[in-house]
Amino acid sequence: xxxxxxxxxxxxxxxxxxxxxxxxxxxxxxLNLATTLDQYGGxxxxxxxxxxxxxxKWSIPHQAQVVRPxxxxxxxxxxxxxxxxxxxxxxxxxxxxSGVVGVVNPVFGMGTYGVINADGILSKLAKCPDSVVAIxxxxxxxxxxxxxxxxxxxxxxxxxxxxLTDPKSIELGIGSTCIKRFANYREPSLFV
Ligand SMILES: [Zn+2]
Numbered sequence: 001x002x003x004x005x006x007x008x009x010x011x012x013x014x015x016x017x018x019x020x021x022x023x024x025x026x027x028x029x030x031l032n033l034a035t036t037l038d039q040y041g042g043x044x045x046x047x048x049x050x051x052x053x054x055x056x057k058w059s060i061p062h063q064a065q066v067v068r069p070x071x072x073x074x075x076x077x078x079x080x081x082x083x084x085x086x087x088x089x090x091x092x093x094x095x096x097x098s099g100v101v102g103v104v105n106p107v108f109g110m111g112t113y114g115v116i117n118a119d120g121i122l123s124k125l126a127k128c129p130d131s132v133v134a135i136x137x138x139x140x141x142x143x144x145x146x147x148x149x150x151x152x153x154x155x156x157x158x159x160x161x162x163x164l165t166d167p168k169s170i171e172l173g174i175g176s177t178c179i180k181r182f183a184n185y186r187e188p189s190l191f192v
Contacts, residue, residue, distance in 0.1 A: 003052050008034035011059035022058075030055055070133065073120030075140045076101055078147075080118075082181055087161040088139065089150050091132045103132065106161075144182065148173035 012030035015023040033052045036043065043049040079086060079093050079101045086093040091113055092106040101116040103124070113132050114124035124133065139146045151158035151173025159178035164170045172179060 003037075003049065003056065005034045005037050007056050008037065008052060011056045014059040014061065026055060026059070030059070070122040070124070070137070071120050072116055072122055072136055072140045074143065075136060076116045076118070076120040078139070078143065079116075082185060084159060084181060086139075086147060087150075087154075087156060087158050088135050088147070089154055090129070090135060092161075103128070103136065144185070 008030045012027040012034070015027040015030060030052075033043070033048070033055070036048075043052060075093075078084070079095055080099070083095060084093070085095070087106060090106070092104050093116075094102045094104055096102050096115070099118055103113040103115065103122070105111050105113065111127070112125065113128035114122055116122050122133075122136065135150070142149075147158045151164065152170070153173075155170065156163055157169070157175040157178050158173055159181060160175065162175060164173070164175060166176065169175045169179075174182075
């Protein structure tokens with residue numbers, strides 16, 4: 001690691017722009033050390049040189065964690081275009097007035113797991129379980145088939161969550177009234 005005036009001044013700038021307690025006062029120390037270097041051409045001790053090295057090292061911002069966005073454009077289109085609420089077992093998809101699709105806990109008042117924006121990008125909150133993401137990805141890939149499958153597994157309509165009673169609805173996973181919502185649904189163009 002290069003310990004020169006330039007590096008110390010750069011480190012000072014990093015610390016000066018931070019608000020955390022660790023950074024507090026360190027910009028000034030870096031500038032003092034840079035001045036020492038300038039005046040004496042070196043540090044007074046090995047200890048001071050090591051401290052300068054560490055100050056530069058600590059100032060470097062952590063590599064931003066690269067999070068690959070989860071894209072669910074087909075799922076978004078399914079909810080948006082059909083103007084649906086979908087009950088998917090562990091989560092419920094609701095179309096918000098703003099045009100985003102909310103991924104919420106199916107138990108009323110238990111909160112939101114995240115939102116899917118108009119570009120189909122999921123912004124998930126920390127409390128969103130991986131199992132919910134897995135369900136969303138499954139519906140993204142398999143479309144209505146995956147939605148029906150959840151209804152079959154839960155015994156509840158995937159749209160309105162009412163208990164399925166007649167054999168045909170149970171087989172479909174969606175009730176006879178709700179399935180009409182899909183009358184104009186064009187599966188092939190969305191789910192290829
Ligand atoms: Zn229904």
